[in-house]
Each structure stands twice: as C-alpha cells, then as structure tokens.
Amino acid sequence: MASDDENSHNQTTDDLNAAETAQSAERAMPTTSSSTAMVTRVPQPIFAVVAAPKVTSTSRDSLIHWLKLRKEYEEATMERCKDGKEDFDTVLTSVKNSFDDDLLTTLCEANWGVSKEDLTDAYLLKQIRAITDSYQNQVLPPVNELFRTELKMNMDNLDIQSRVTDYFVSCNLLIKKYGFVSFFEGEKGLNKKCKLLINSLPEMLKEKVENEIEYCFPEARTSVLKLSNLINQQALEQAIEDRALKRGKEAS
Numbered sequence: 294m295a296s297d298d299e300n301s302h303n304q305t306t307d308d309l310n311a312a313e314t315a316q317s318a319e320r321a322m323p324t325t326s327s328s329t330a331m332v333t334r335v336p337q338p339i340f341a342v343v344a345a346p347k348v349t350s351t352s353r354d355s356l357i358h359w360l361k362l363r364k365e366y367e368e369a370t371m372e373r374c375k376d377g378k379e380d381f382d383t384v385l386t387s388v389k390n391s392f393d394d395d396l397l398t399t400l401c402e403a404n405w406g407v408s409k410e411d412l413t414d415a416y417l418l419k420q421i422r423a424i425t426d427s428y429q430n431q432v433l434p435p436v437n438e439l440f441r442t443e444l445k446m447n448m449d450n451l452d453i454q455s456r457v458t459d460y461f462v463s464c465n466l467l468i469k470k471y472g473f474v475s476f477f478e479g480e481k482g483l484n485k486k487c488k489l490l491i492n493s494l495p496e497m498l499k500e501k502v503e504n505e506i507e508y509c510f511p512e513a514r515t516s517v518l519k520l521s522n523l524i525n526q527q528a529l530e531q532a533i534e535d536r537a538l539k540r541g542k543e544a545s
Contacts, residue, residue, distance in 0.1 A: 343369040345386035348421075349393045351400070353472060356425050363391070388414040428472040436473065437489070443467055444493040453528045461521060464490055484515050494524070501527040 346362035349355070367385065374381040389397070389412050401409050405420065428434070444464055450456040464486070468474055477486040491502055505523055506513050513520040 345391050347393060348388075348391055349396065351396070351424060353424055353427075356421050357469065360421065360425060363388075388417045392417070425469075426472055426474045434471065436476070437492070439471070440464075440467065440489045440493050444489070446493075446495055446498075448495065453532060454525055457521060457525050457528060460524075461490070461517070464493075480515060483517065487514055487517065487520050490517075490520060490524075498524070498528055498531055501531065 343366050345366050346359055348359055370385050371381055373379065374384055392400075397409060397412075400420075401407055401412070407416075444460075444467060446460045447456055450459065468477060468486075476482060491499060491506075494502060502513075502520075502524055505527065510519065510523055513523045
C-alpha cells in the first residue's frame with residue numbers, strides 16, 4: 294500500500310504532466326484571424342469639395358479675382374480626379390453655370406446680343422478677358438507716372454534676391470491691376486517694361502544699373518531675365534559698399 298508521501302508525489306507529477314499537455318495543445322492550436330491578424334490599411338486621400346466660384350459682377354476687379362479663384366478651383370478638381378475614379382469634365386462646373394443667372398440673362402440681352410443656349414465657355418472666357426485685359430473704363434492713366442508712384446522696392450527686406458524678386462512681382466501685379474497686359478507684349482512691350490522697372494528703382498541703384506546697361510549690358514534693356522540678374526548683382530554690390538562704409542564710420 295502506497296504511503297501518503299508517495300501519493301502526494303504522484304499527484305504532483307500528474308498535475309505537472311497535465312499542465313505541460315495543456316500548454317502544448319495551446320501552442321499547436323491555429324491562431325484565429327480575429328485575434329492576431331494584422332490588416333494593413335492604406336491611407337486614402339481626403340479631398341474637400343471645392344465649390345466653383347460665381348460670377349456676380351462684371352467689374353474688372355471682380356473678374357480678376359474670379360479668374361484667380363477659378364484657376365484654384367480647376368486645380369483642386371483636377372487633383373481630386375487624378376486617381377481616375379471621377380471624370381474631370383463631368384465633375385467640373387462650367388463657366389456658363391458659374392454665372393449668376395440674372396446677370397447672364399442681362400448680358401446676353403443688353404451687351405452681347407446672343408441667346409443663352411448658344412453660349413460656350415470659350416466665348417464667355419473671351420468676354421471676361423476682354424474686360425480684365427483692358428484698362429478700367431477705357432481711360433488710360435499716365436502710365437510712367439503711375440509706376441513711379443506705385444512701384445517701390447522694399448529696402449527693409451534684407452534678403453537681396455527676395456527683395457528684387459518681390460519688386461518684379463509688384464510690377465506684374467500693377468500691370469494686371471490696371472489692365473496694361475497688352476502694352477507689354479512683344480519686343481517693344483518688353484523694352485517698355487524694362488524701362489519702367491529701371492525708372493522705379495531707388496536712385497543710387499538706378500544709376501548703377503543704367504551705367505551697366507549703357508556700357509556693358511545693353512541686352513538688359515529688352516530682357517526681363519537679364520535685367521533681373523543685373524539688378525541683383527548691383528544691389529548686392531551696393532549692400533557690400535554700404536556695409537563697408539558703415540564699418541568705416543564706426544571705426545572712426
């Protein structure tokens with residue numbers, strides 16, 4: 294007959310064997326997809342639906358602003374459709390449908406003499422650009438004086454390249470603002486534009502640029518790119534001279 298110690302030992306051995314068997318069974322069991330499966334999610338782009346801007350006025354300023362918004366709207370719609378799930382031409386709101394209906398009816402009746410049914414986007418854009426590309430009320434202001442007054446180089450901008458770039462941007466914005474685009478087309482137009490850019494420079498920089506054009510770089514008279522490079526170069530040299538002069542004064 295087995296003693297109590299032997300019975301206890303046998304029971305412990307049986308318990309250990311049972312535990313090992315259970316662990317082996319757990320390791321052998323297949324894992325379920327619900328507990329351990331990893332699903333890789335590919336992030337999908339989210340596009341905000343941009344509404345087409347409305348044409349509610351035929352004033353130059355309003356139409357210039359509308360053209361800017363229209364370009365942004367078309368770019369956003371193209372980005373939205375680039376995966377091929379939506380058709381760009383189907384999603385895009387036409388220029389015709391972007392007009393206020395009462396305004397469009399009046400324009401057809403009183404300005405253009407055409408029926409609304411015959412309108413195309415190409416025709417409407419042509420009419421819009423005829424307004425935006427002309428000077429306001431067909432009254433030509435004194436162009437040279439206007440640029441001398443309004444076109445300024447920001448000398449507070451210490452980054453010379455940025456300062457010169459901003460100066461050229463300001464020139465282009467003024468041309469668009471006053472409807473002077475057609476004045477600066479072609480070789481003669483470039484000549485006029487470069488002349489305006491030179492004339493509106495700060496006086497000391499203007500003298501340096503004019504001297505370089507007169508004797509070294511005459512091609513800058515008719516090339517916006519070459520004029521920009523020349524102004525950058527002369528502005529940098531002037532900044533170096535100004536710093537040297539300032540150090541000399543401080544030393545004395």
